[in-house]
Amino acid sequence: MSHFYHSCRYLLAPLLLTGLLLGAIDYFSARWVDWLDTIQVMPYWLLAIAALIALQFNRSRLSYIASLLLLFYALTQHGLLSSDTYQWVFIGGGIITAVFCFIKDRGLLSIHTLVRLGIIAASLLAAYLWLSLLEHYPGMAQQVRERYLPFLSANGLATLPVFLAGAVMLVKLIKDSNLVHTSLGLTFIVWLMHYYAADLQSLAVQLNMIAVFLLLTVLFDSYFLAYRDELTSLPSRRALFNLSLSLGRKYTVAMVDIDHFKKFNDTYGHDVGDQVLKLVAVKLSQVTGGGKAFRYGGEEFTIVFANKQAKQVVEHLDAVRQSIEDYDIVLRETKRKANQNSNASKNRNKKAVDKQRIVSVTVSIGLAEHLADQSFEQCMKQADKALYKAKKKGRNQVCA
């Protein structure tokens, strides 16, 4: 998956959907008048459920965010936040959300809990110190504003840390987009919206929305964990067998195996091997002819062509095999490894370019068409036999 596509999927699409959702909520708000009391109570339930479920699925950052928002809602509903405190909490909350993009999910009953609580306290303390500084040195604050940030109002300067945190967060979200980060990003946007456009939607509606984001994130994330291969991002073997249940009678299965991958690993190291697996996965995911690629396990992949006979897919498989053979993989830091394993490296296409080395890998492919009365597993076995044939015949080829 290209980085752009990945960002669209995890950042732009959720943003667009959130915008649409807000529009829809606004458009239909008149119909919900009868439900207002329920909507007011819902954040208590939804945020508590989100916190518990996120914790259960080891998404502790989302659990912390849900718990903090629950606390915030309770304090607001009971009138325990003055307008001064409110600004402090807004800045602190914005910083916490951004910082959470840079830490990992950890178990609740561990030393990491103390670290996370420390981060929350430090963010709130930083917000407090910032506001105190502006309050105690108003002359200096005004001077700084007039000289360096003339476009900012006094309130703008006070809330500047939130925007700095937001900018850093945005870079992180673009560079490292995933569902948890998206969820934190959307929470951040709703948090800003609540502060700057409180009239747009009630706090209860906004928090209900965030709780739904968090719950959906945990749900989809768990789905991806179960059905996606972590290294290559291809659908996993479990997804393959899931798909097999929905296949009709006519389909073709191809088994793909990287040639001499053990030697490659031994020569260049396991990490480089992993990179190659990813590259091969990208190429396989681009197979034409309606094929869908899966990581079967190790250096083996499966491609399923639903509603296709073997003769219809051979050219597509050969094209993908060729594209892998033609793909030049640039390895850096090769000096040490090349010395260690000069023998094995002779077997690879190699061109030394300064400190770079260009290598390529090939794959062997075996395919089998589904026959009447054959199970999916039997069809896969046939494809495996064809793969063995391709290996025996010299590798880097497609065999039926």
Ligand SMILES: Nc1nc2c(ncn2[C@@H]2O[C@H](COP(=O)(O)OP(=O)(O)OP(=O)(O)O)[C@@H](O)[C@H]2O)c(=O)[nH]1
């Ligand atoms: N880097 C990396 N290596 C893996 C992974 N999974 C399996 N391997 C390696 O893939 C290699 C598979 O080697 P073999 O099955 O012996 O076959 P081969 O070297 O590919 O040779 P042929 O299939 O006969 O062409 C082993 O060295 C495994 O350690 C992985 O996730 N990452």
